[in-house]
Amino acid sequence: MHYALLNIWSQTHTGLDARIESIRQGERYIDIVFKDRRILRFVLDARDAFVYLHQERNLPQVEIWSQLRNAQITKLWLDSSDRILSLELQHKDIYQETHLYRLIAELSPPRPNLILCEMQDDSPIVIDALHKYSLADNPARQILPSLEYQPPQTGWTPDKTTIPPPWELKRGDGAPPQSFTDINAFLQAHYEEVFIAEGIRRQRQQQLSQLQKAIAKQSQKLDKQKAELESAAHADTYRLYAEVIKYNLHQLQKGQSSLEAVNYYDPAMPQISIPLQSQLSPTENMDWYLKRYKKAKSGFKQIQQNIAATQEELSRLQEIHKDLEAGREVDYIPTSHKASASQSFRPNIMDKLLRIRIEDGFEIVIGRKASENDFISTQLGKPHDWWFHARIYRGAHVLLRCLHKTEPSPELKTICCRLAAWFSKARFSSNVPVDYTQVRFLRKPRRSAPGFITYTQHQGAFVEPISPRQLREEMGL
Secondary structure (H helix, E strand, O other), rough: OOHHHHHHHHHHHHOOEEEEEEEEOOOOEEEEEEOOOEEEEEEEOOOEEEEEEEOOOOOOEEOOOOHHHOOOOEEEOOOOOOEEEEEEEEEEOOOOOOOEEEEEOOOOOOOOOOEEEEOOOOOEEEEEEEEEEOOOOOOOOOOOOOOOOOOOOOOOOOOOOOOOOOOEEEOOOOOOOOOEOOOHHHHHHHHHHHHHHHHHHHHHHHHHHHHHHHHHHHHHHHHHHHHHHHHHHHHHHHHHHHHHHHHOOOOOOOOOOOEEEOOOOOOOOOOOEEEEOOOOHHHHHHHHHHHHHHHHHHHHHHHHHHHHHHHHHHHHHHHHHHHHOOOOOOOOOOOOOOOOOOOOOOHHHHHHOEEEEHHHHHEEEEEEEEEEEEEHHHHHHOOEEEEEOOOOOOOOOOEEOEEEEOOOOHHHHHHHHHHHHHEEEOOOOOOOOOOEEEEEHEOOOOOOOOOOOEEEEEEEEEEEOOHHHHHHHHOOO
């Protein structure tokens, strides 16, 4: 973000007087929730970093730095030489002792950071930071607990040219630009209408790139299989070559590149030329042709089946590519080096899953067997999606996909909990305990059984089970 715009925002909000209720960590942003229901959002992304105030209540569930609860913001300013926004905080503990903190936001891509410091003798001492690094990571400075904060030493010089209102917001979808006279409204619109849209566009481009690589890989695989099929069609020729070499072993020597001999298996007894591997002995050449004959004879049908499967997968990927280029939403799971071959590029796997589209931007996916549970928890789910499972009882993994990376409502989470209770051994019980957390907190232990997942940072709820049919009737789906 341009330094001048950050400077205008900081000057406008210098007198920000608010008491902190909690600090929440989202994906690429931090929300400071005030008791007056305002929220100060620090956007911390490699592409851009800035700050604005808003009042949206769909908050991230992960709370950090609980020691700042009830802290009072007393001062806010932007560094005159860099994009570093600082907040002075004052907090009284249960013994009525006053502690001074400083929250430092380094809004400098590509690695913006948020650092919590405690003031000791007018020096900020680091308590915690989103990104910690030592001299091994950054020879110029280190950000580690118990060390004094050191500002970054860069050659960057801020452009302090004044940018007067109105500020125009240009969107990338061809829509007419919007004008703003309020700097906070401009930054909020920039995040909601430009920043998020750009992230979705980049993700789509990444998917297109992965698809193109997958299509090229499948095309190469198909060409190789067709060559194998053509080779398998010559099985009788390989057997003939082996037989002719067999009755000419006495006159062959290692190092020959071909054999000219009479084909006694043909009534016309023509002269034929047989290619030989010069590095192999006569017996090894005969065995080589026999091996190719056996492989071609036994693999002809299998190669045909492989070609049909590859052609089907290639057609599927090409259809997905067309949908992506047209801007439609697709369910494409790229091959991961962490996923086994049985899980990667499984044809039409999404068609086999139970899926319920609740509202625009959210979809519920339910795995009804161990392999499906493994798939939706380790491959389909993104870090910002939500995962649900009945506590104590065996049951299905339920995934709430947040397609636009927005926070689901508490009602929607309750629906997912009730579905997780239904698809468990406690289906006909009441007041069923269900745990839920974000996919970012799931772990798949090495060599663990399919469907086995560990999780942390979870929350719990006691709910009444509900079937998909009953849910559709109640919601009119």
